[in-house]
Every structure is written in structure tokens, then in C-alpha cells.
Amino acid sequence: MxxxxxxxxxxxxxxxxxxxxxxxxxxxxxxxxxxxxxxxxxxxxxxxxxxxxxxxxxxxxxxxxxxxxxxxxxxxxxxxxxxxxxxxxxxxxxxxxxxxxxxxxxxxxxxxxxxxxxxxxxxxxxxxxxxxKDLLSGTISGTLDLMTDLIEMPDGRHIDTARMLNATSDLASRMAINLGWEERIAARVFLVGIAMLSPQEAERFDCLDPTSDEHKELFGKICRVSAGLLKKIPRFDWIVDLLRLVPKAERYRELGSREELSALVLRVVFYWNFLTMKGMCVETASATIRKIMPELPDKLIGAVECLHDNRDALCVKTVAMTELKPGMIPYHSVTNDQGCKVISGGRRLTQAMIDNLCADRELSQRPLMVVMSSISTLQYDDASGVACPV
Missing domain, CATH: 3.40.50.2300 (Response regulator)
Structure with missing residues (x-):
């Protein structure tokens, strides 16, 4: 003190x-x-x-x-x-x-x-x-970490909340949309409701065509459930209202309200992240987003295509498991002796992921190929969960 x-x-x-x-x-x-x-x-x-x-x-x-x-x-x-x-x-x-x-x-x-x-x-x-003040900031930070672990940890889930946060800030900047702290928190936690889906619903959400009505309905359910969960947190009222708008966001209006613009950015970034994490190139992903939201202007689609795709980095480095840090990106997926995927390639590592890898005696002895840019040009902020340029 x-x-x-x-x-x-x-x-x-x-x-x-x-x-x-x-x-x-x-x-x-x-x-x-x-x-x-x-x-x-x-x-x-x-x-x-x-x-x-x-x-x-x-x-x-x-x-x-x-x-x-x-x-x-x-x-x-x-x-x-x-x-x-x-x-x-x-x-x-x-x-x-x-x-x-x-x-x-x-x-x-x-x-x-x-x-x-x-x-x-x-x-x-x-x-x-x-x-x-420290208690409040620590509580919020811990809550975000818990929520993002719930979203990201299950095997096969094509969601990276730190990547979504970076893309949300990038897309908003390209479209000259001002974001507050509320949108930055929302970018990381607005899919926490995915943890409440049944195993069958979660599998369908991951496998269905994102342009289908059923996938859109599941996305809407996730946002509504997320809003209900976040409603219990003080000072999150505006974020709760924002999440309820996200599934309905369809068109871009330059003079739209802050809520309308923010909801549209979050929805677009979700689909960009979801599709590119599944292996789509950015151009194919943007074409799919246009099918989902056909009223989006060319300006916004062009901004989406300018978003950085982590898998575009071709330089890799082999590191020991003990050298892994939050924010690093595995080049390939990691599987255990039974052939089960433990970590998906292309996703930023969290501390929880690293702890799980190191706790496995067999996996902890393996080297891991990591995207070079995630080592040399990014610094990971454990408090906020954001990977930032050095």
C-alpha cells in the first residue's frame, strides 16, 4: 500500500x-x-x-x-x-x-x-x-478466467475467446466503432452459455452448417443463457442487454446505436472465429458470413477479410512443455496415447490448458511445435486474458 x-x-x-x-x-x-x-x-x-x-x-x-x-x-x-x-x-x-x-x-x-x-x-x-478496488478487479478477472475455461476446455470446441477479443477490437477499429470495457468483457464471455448445452446440442452446434436455421437457433439460445448467467454479476446489466441483441444483429447502420453496432460486431466476430478455427480460409469464412447475414455491406466484409488469421503464420519453433506460456499457439493438435484430442491446433494456450498438459506424465515429455509469432511478437496478459503486441 x-x-x-x-x-x-x-x-x-x-x-x-x-x-x-x-x-x-x-x-x-x-x-x-x-x-x-x-x-x-x-x-x-x-x-x-x-x-x-x-x-x-x-x-x-x-x-x-x-x-x-x-x-x-x-x-x-x-x-x-x-x-x-x-x-x-x-x-x-x-x-x-x-x-x-x-x-x-x-x-x-x-x-x-x-x-x-x-x-x-x-x-x-x-x-x-x-x-x-483490488478485490473487485481480482474478482472480475477470476470470473472471466473461469468462464473462458468453461467455454474453451471441452475437446473439439472451435472457440478461442482471447482471439475473439483481439478480433473484436480490430474489426471495431477498422469500422471506426468505439468500444468500451463492456464490449471487451462481452467478447470473452458472451458464449459462456455454451457450457449449459446438452452434449447432443453441443455436438450439433459444432457440426451443423452455420447457415442453417437450427444452428442459428442454438446460437440464439447460447446468447440468451449467457445473458441469464451474467445477469447475476453486478454492473453487467448493459452487457446482459447487449447479449440479447447479438442473435438479432443483421445489418450495419453507420448511425446506429452503440448497442446495435456492438452486437453486430460480436456476431460477425463469432462466425469469423468459429469458421476459421474449423479450418476455413478467411475468404471462404467471409463468404459464409455474408450468407448468414446477407445485408452486411461490402465495407464490413472487407474489414473481416483483413482480420489476422493466426494460422497464416508459417514459422514454427519446437519447445518443451515446461517452456509453454499462456498465449502461445500450438501448430498441430495434441493427442494422447488413446488418440483423443487434448488441445486443438491454432488455439491460444491458457494456463489451465498448460497445467493439463504438464499433469499428464506422457504428454509432458513431448516437445510441442508452436507458432513462432506467438512467442516472439506477443505478450500475454494473465489478468485480462489478452494477447497484445509487444
Whole structure:
């Protein structure tokens, strides 16, 4: 956790007293910085921040305490602010506390013991804010990993969610469509409902002609089930509504709503991924997508054909199983002694896949041919599950 204090006051003598008192009370436990006035505080924050605790004088020329806190909070959303005032302006105090701008008010002069206890309380509040943020981001990351494992792990399933995420971003960029964090999460998890299909339905979904009505109906069912599962996660309401639109997305409207455009991109990228993972070249896949969605414009089909197909990379390298990293792409499928496919060629490896390979005594001794570009030009972010250019 960050343990850094910033004192802000237009009086350099008072700044010296405050920083000296804090040093005596805490020793080297906190890093202490000072700033003479609001503008100086902004500059110190840019060069030395972020800070966990900020103590600001209320009455300063040019930029008062409330204004200074407003500027600093945009740069340090998890900093805890305390205000130093000589006149105890009750109305100002109530307004600042109610708006969440100030954690506590301190009076001038401030007793060393009161200053120390207040800083400790503010640091504790900062720790709580950061812990809650880390917990939330960790929970979402773990949830995404679990969902994508459910989608990808079964043998023979032609889905690579990391590849879909990259293609979604690429296609949207080519079509000048702005994506938010919601679409990026949706690209990875909108097929989680596939795990709820019966074995017979899952087999038909993988084997049926994607232009057939039955395949389209199964795709719609997967999206609806996914929406129902994701509805249980807080802040995913917009994603849930988006997933319900995906099976109905048919035509591109340049001035369409964000939901309409995002749903169309997700549907197109699904079919691109599904078909090329089954071995179709990009041109054949795009022709099939046009049959499924005949109203798509040439501009969008052209953008689809420009998407990078991982199997176009011909350079390969042989590596030991112990050298595998998430994001690498096997050139061939991996089968066990019984002839059962364990990993499909052309799919990015996840940590779960690597763990399964290494847990098998026989498989762990085999070398594996890996697409060279997935080693030399891609770096895999375990937290987000995204393969990114280095």
C-alpha cells in the first residue's frame, strides 16, 4: 500500500511545522512532501504522486482548499483528503463532508497527537478503498478466467475467446466503432452459455452448417443463457442487454446505436472465429458470413477479410512443455496415447490448458511445435486474458 503524505498550505512556516511533526510521529513510515498552494500541489502530484493522505489548508489565495481537492481527486481517486482550517467554517465543513470531498477537518493549530491519529485513520481509509478496488478487479478477472475455461476446455470446441477479443477490437477499429470495457468483457464471455448445452446440442452446434436455421437457433439460445448467467454479476446489466441483441444483429447502420453496432460486431466476430478455427480460409469464412447475414455491406466484409488469421503464420519453433506460456499457439493438435484430442491446433494456450498438459506424465515429455509469432511478437496478459503486441 502507498504510504505518502502531502501537506498543502500557502504558509511555508506552517508547512515546515506540519512536515516536522509528521516526521517526529512516524519516522520513516511515511514519505512526506509539501506544496505551497494549490497549483504547486498539482505539480507535486504529477511529479511525486500519487499520495495516500493529503492535508490541505482551507483558505489559500488563488485556489482555495475545496478547489485544490477537486483538482487533486481527479488525479488520485483513492487519496484521502483532510482539511486544515483556522475558523471552523461550519457551512463549508458540512458541504465538503457531505460531498465526500473531505475525510476530516483539523483546526489550526493542530496538536501533534491529533495530527498523528488523524493521519493514521486516513491511511486506514485509503487502505480500505484500495483493497476494495483490488478485490473487485481480482474478482472480475477470476470470473472471466473461469468462464473462458468453461467455454474453451471441452475437446473439439472451435472457440478461442482471447482471439475473439483481439478480433473484436480490430474489426471495431477498422469500422471506426468505439468500444468500451463492456464490449471487451462481452467478447470473452458472451458464449459462456455454451457450457449449459446438452452434449447432443453441443455436438450439433459444432457440426451443423452455420447457415442453417437450427444452428442459428442454438446460437440464439447460447446468447440468451449467457445473458441469464451474467445477469447475476453486478454492473453487467448493459452487457446482459447487449447479449440479447447479438442473435438479432443483421445489418450495419453507420448511425446506429452503440448497442446495435456492438452486437453486430460480436456476431460477425463469432462466425469469423468459429469458421476459421474449423479450418476455413478467411475468404471462404467471409463468404459464409455474408450468407448468414446477407445485408452486411461490402465495407464490413472487407474489414473481416483483413482480420489476422493466426494460422497464416508459417514459422514454427519446437519447445518443451515446461517452456509453454499462456498465449502461445500450438501448430498441430495434441493427442494422447488413446488418440483423443487434448488441445486443438491454432488455439491460444491458457494456463489451465498448460497445467493439463504438464499433469499428464506422457504428454509432458513431448516437445510441442508452436507458432513462432506467438512467442516472439506477443505478450500475454494473465489478468485480462489478452494477447497484445509487444
Amino acid at each position: 502507498i504510504k505518502k503524505i502531502l501537506f498543502v498550505d500557502d504558509d511555508p512556516v506552517l508547512l515546515g511545522i506540519l512536515s516536522g511533526t509528521a516526521s517526529q510521529q512516524f519516522g520513516t513510515e511515511f514519505e512526506i512532501q509539501t506544496a505551497e498552494g494549490g497549483q504547486a500541489a498539482i505539480e507535486v502530484t504529477d511529479s511525486e504522486g500519487p499520495f495516500s493522505v493529503v492535508v490541505v489548508d482551507m483558505q489559500m489565495p488563488g485556489m482555495n482548499g475545496i478547489e485544490t481537492i477537486g483538482h487533486l481527486r481527479t488525479k488520485m481517486p483513492h487519496a484521502v483528503f483532510m482539511m486544515l482550517t483556522a475558523n471552523r467554517d461550519l457551512e463549508t465543513a458540512i458541504h465538503a463532508v457531505n460531498d465526500g470531498k473531505v475525510f476530516k477537518f483539523l483546526s489550526k493549530p493542530c496538536e501533534p497527537s491529533e495530527l498523528a491519529s488523524s493521519i493514521k485513520a486516513a491511511q486506514s481509509e485509503h487502505n480500505s478503498l484500495v483493497s476494495a
